[in-house]
Amino acid sequence: MDYTEGSNKQYHTQLEENGVGDYVILTGDPKRVKDIASYLDDAYFVADNREYVTYSGYINGVLCSVVSTGIGGASTAIAMEELIQLGCHTFLRVGTCGGVCLDVQGGDIVIASGAIRQEGTTREYAPIEFPAVPNFEVLSAQVESANKLNLPYHVGVVQSKDSFFGQHAPETMPVYQELQNKWDAYCRLDCLASEMESSTVFIVGQTRHVRSGAMFLCLANQEREKAGLSNIQNHDLKPLMKCAVLTLKNLIQKDEAENH
Ligand SMILES: O=P(O)(O)O[C@H]1O[C@H](CO)[C@@H](O)[C@H]1O
Numbered sequence: 456m457d458y459t460e461g462s463n464k465q466y467h468t469q470l471e472e473n474g475v476g477d478y479v480i481l482t483g484d485p486k487r488v489k490d491i492a493s494y495l496d497d498a499y500f501v502a503d504n505r506e507y508v509t510y511s512g513y514i515n516g517v518l519c520s521v522v523s524t525g526i527g528g529a530s531t532a533i534a535m536e537e538l539i540q541l542g543c544h545t546f547l548r549v550g551t552c553g554g555v556c557l558d559v560q561g562g563d564i565v566i567a568s569g570a571i572r573q574e575g576t577t578r579e580y581a582p583i584e585f586p587a588v589p590n591f592e593v594l595s596a597q598v599e600s601a602n603k604l605n606l607p608y609h610v611g612v613v614q615s616k617d618s619f620f621g622q623h624a625p626e627t628m629p630v631y632q633e634l635q636n637k638w639d640a641y642c643r644l645d646c647l648a649s650e651m652e653s654s655t656v657f658i659v660g661q662t663r664h665v666r667s668g669a670m671f672l673c674l675a676n677q678e679r680e681k682a683g684l685s686n687i688q689n690h691d692l693k694p695l696m697k698c699a700v701l702t703l704k705n706l707i708q709k710d711e712a713e714n715h
């Protein structure tokens with residue numbers, strides 16, 4: 456079924472080929488898109504439909520885009536699928552997370568080297584045994600950029616779940632024990648942080664043979680709070696945004712060097 460008949464625009468994002476670059480930053484919050492785009496050269500508004508806001512601009516003269524996904528895997532998969540239809544090949548999720556491992560504090564950057572698939576969307580893509588992992592080139596470029604900017608960062612596994620309140624108030628859920636047992640296991644396995652879209656970004660990327668990566672600002676850490684440790688809150692996304700744009704710049708330079 457094609458809902459786009461008579462139009463060149465993608466149904467949900469309302470995007471068409473000339474409007475987006477091959478390199479895309481994805482972020483949950485539509486209101487954050489303009490802020491991230493301000494780090495691109497000559498950024499301009501492209502589209503606004505449902506949860507999907509798009510700006511485009513340039514890095515090293517190459518067209519790049521920033522697109523919001525809304526919250527969760529279902530809307531994220533739709534954004535990626537439509538962008539892939541338009542030829543986008545490199546995706547970097549940039550968002551917020553809550554710390555899980557005690558070492559991860561508010562203000563730290565978390566770079567995902569894998570994501571726990573505790574969500575429903577990717578079960579409709581790949582068997583649950585298949586791991587949700589980022590592309591190695593994207594992961595390496597993120598680490599290089601975080602080092603270059605001297606940011607406090609951690610690399611490791613994150614939890615992608617569907618229920619924000621299942622994370623923050625599991626005791627209110629009828630399936631409390633199931634949630635808590637899994638959470639305790641993730642803590643023992645040094646899971647760094649919890650967020651909601653990365654496993655989808657990785658699995659859709661893997662399915663469609665495009666590159667993906669994900670990085671976040673840790674807002675606070677509920678496990679530190681529970682342990683009676685200091686629990687700084689930090690909502691300053693600017694260092695993360697700079698790091699994300701530097702990551703794409705790094706990838707663009709490497710891609711250009713490889714193609715020449
Ligand atoms: O800051 P964003 O990118 O929205 O990411 C995180 O914040 C939202 C929950 O508050 C979820 O989307 C979660 O993954």
Ligand SMILES: O=c1cc[nH]c(=O)[nH]1
Pocket residue numbers: 551552553554619622649650651674
């Ligand atoms: O605690 C948090 C913070 C951001 N996003 C989440 O999903 N959880």
